[in-house]
Amino acid sequence: QSVLTQPPSVSGAPGQTITIFCTGSSSNIGAGYDVHWYKQLPRTAPKLLLYGTNKRPSGVPDRFSGTKSGTSASLAITGLQAEDEADYYCQAYDSSLSGSVFGGGTKLTVL
Amino acid sequence: QVQLAQSGTEVRKPGASVKISCQASGYTFTTYYMQWVRQAPGHGLEWMGMINPQIGSTAYSQAFRGRVTLTSDTSTSTVYLQLSSLRSEDTAVYYCGRSPYGDYVLDWGQGTLVSVSS
Numbered sequence: 001q002s003v004l005t006q007p008p009s010v011s012g013a014p015g016q017t018i019t020i021f022c023t024g025s026s027s028n029i030g031a032g033y034d035v036h037w038y039k040q041l042p043r044t045a046p047k048l049l050l051y052g053t054n055k056r057p058s059g060v061p062d063r064f065s066g067t068k069s070g071t072s073a074s075l076a077i078t079g080l081q082a083e084d085e086a087d088y089y090c091q092a093y094d095s096s097l098s099g100s101v102f103g104g105g106t107k108l109t110v111l
Numbered sequence: 112q113v114q115l116a117q118s119g120t121e122v123r124k125p126g127a128s129v130k131i132s133c134q135a136s137g138y139t140f141t142t143y144y145m146q147w148v149r150q151a152p153g154h155g156l157e158w159m160g161m162i163n164p165q166i167g168s169t170a171y172s173q174a175f176r177g178r179v180t181l182t183s184d185t186s187t188s189t190v191y192l193q194l195s196s197l198r199s200e201d202t203a204v205y206y207c208g209r210s211p212y213g214d215y216v217l218d219w220g221q222g223t224l225v226s227v228s229s
Contacts, residue, residue, distance in 0.1 A: 002155065036215035038156070045206055045219035046148075046156065057217070089156050093214060099172045100146070100214070105155040 003028065004090050004103035011109040012080045020075045020106045022090030028101060030071035033093040037066060037075045040087045040105075049088070050075065077108075085110045113137040115207055115220035122226045128195040131223045133207030140188035141165035143217075144210040147181065147192050150222075151203040159205075161213055162190060170213075197227045 005023040012018040022035060029035055035053050038046040048057050053073060054066040063078045073092075077084055090103040118132040133145065146161040160171035164183040171179055180193045190207060205223045208216030 034214060038216075040156075045222055046216070047219070048215060048217055051215040051217075087155075091156075091158070091215065097173055099160070099170055100158040102148075102156040102158055 002104040003094055003097065003101040004092060006088075006090060006103035006106045008104070009107045009109065011111055013111045014080055014082065016080045017076060017078045018080060018108065019077075020088055020090075020108070022073045022075070022092075022103045024071050024073075024092060024094075026071060027096040028071075028092045028094040029068060029073055031095055033095075035066065035068055035073035036091045037064075038089045038091065040089065046089065080110055082110050084108060113209065113218045115209060115218060117205075117207060117220040117223045120224045120226070122228070123197050125198055125227060125229055127197050127227075128193060129197060129225055130191055130193040131205055131225065132189050132191050133220050134187065134189045135209065136188060138209070141185060144213040145181075145183070145190040146208045146210045146213070146216050147179075147205065148208060148216070149203040149205045151200070154203075157203075159192070161210060163213070164188075164190060194225070197225075199227050199229075201225065202227045 037050040039049045040046040050066045053068045088106045094101045114136045116134045121129045147159040162169045162181040169181045182191045207220040209218040
């Protein structure tokens, strides 16, 4: 059971917008710690997608955006493309564990 | 460009230890933390710990405390992860990752498969 909870799967048609939620608690997201998001293709290392809740590293298109409210964060992908099909993970620091934690991951299927 | 080159596949028996390496290049080694994350087959990412290569300070996940040791060698820009008392559940791909402030991972190694089987 992950400290950060993500839905196991989401899906959407090309061109649509999907949102992946990451639910935490008062010791991580609710405590004000930043949330980071990663994209992972099969059999490859994860890739940083968003850091500091809503900042995009160089090369990440602005179709990807992040928000945070209370004990939850979300990743939104607009204009869904086939290449977006992957697993997505959230990460945040947890003060009660004195370490970083990941969400369980969400598999995005582009229909 | 930044590269994190990890050592190759390791096969161990239960109860043994393993030490894997992550050699960094393309940036100033001592100015970034290094995180370690593992992924068991068919499972998600699991944070293991991190090290500040400049001063050698470490932080470990409670799930691995007592079994994991992170070290760094600034002369070779290499970080090491040692995991002891291996069990079958430790079979996973282990990733190192460059981290600006010890929070997010900016760049990842290619991963090292550790297989634990009797």
